[in-house]
Amino acid sequence: MSDALPPIVLVHGWGGSFASTWQASGFTELLRDAGRTVIGVDLLGHGTAPKPHDPADYADLTARVLDAMPDAQVDAVGFSLGAITLLRIAIDQPHRFRKLVLAGIGATLFDDDTTGTERIIAALEGTAPPDDNIARLFAQYGHQPDNDLAALTAVMKRPRGAAFTPELVGRATCDTRVVIGDQDFAGPGAPLADALPHGSLTTLRNVDHFATPESFGFIDATLEFLDAIPA
Secondary structure, eight states: OGGGSOOEEEEOOTTOOIIIIIITTTHHHHHHHTTOOEEEEOOTTSTTSOOOOOGGGGSOTHHHHHHHSOSSOEEEEEETHHHHHHHHHHHHOGGGEEEEEEESOOGGGGOOOOHHHHHHHHHHTTOSOTTOHHHHHHHHHHTSTTOOHHHHHHHHTSOOOSOOOHHHHTTOOSEEEEEEETTOTTOOSHHHHHHSTTEEEEEETTOOTTTGGGOHHHHHHHHHHTTOOOO
């Protein structure tokens, strides 16, 4: 059966990369053990991708993903910023996906409050209060080896596209699974899953945002949804 299934595109979150998010956890090997072809993408400003320092260069993060995708239909998995980027593509071109997994995004997608982003930028620039733990965690990601802090700050300052609304998300008609931890600040996942015409939801118990890609619950739910259970 796996021979007939499409490749799986993997897109990491902010501050990560294909190698650090998907390869280091062994997730790519599980997919390959199931006979699936894996296509890894490094978003602009991350990993092996170019790292410009002008926020305007990050206005469209979908370009590198689209360049990596074959013309034929794919499955895809995105975490956090990667999930947002894949959702942008699915809204405009839902026919490109057989199945789509959106991890680490939920109700806050519909929130136009920029306070959280401003807190993270402050942490990256060294001006955040020391007791702002979420901002501090993002700053730790930004300072990981091989990351370009100026580039990642520019990503955070990028021009925003059209605001996500339930109506806009409703254009993403592909079969989609939202996977999010019950301790994730981006949740809950139900408002996003409910806005997707063919959406479903897996909520991970006692999992926060940063732990999602390596959690057994995420891995199990994603492998099952994508028909990628290793033999």
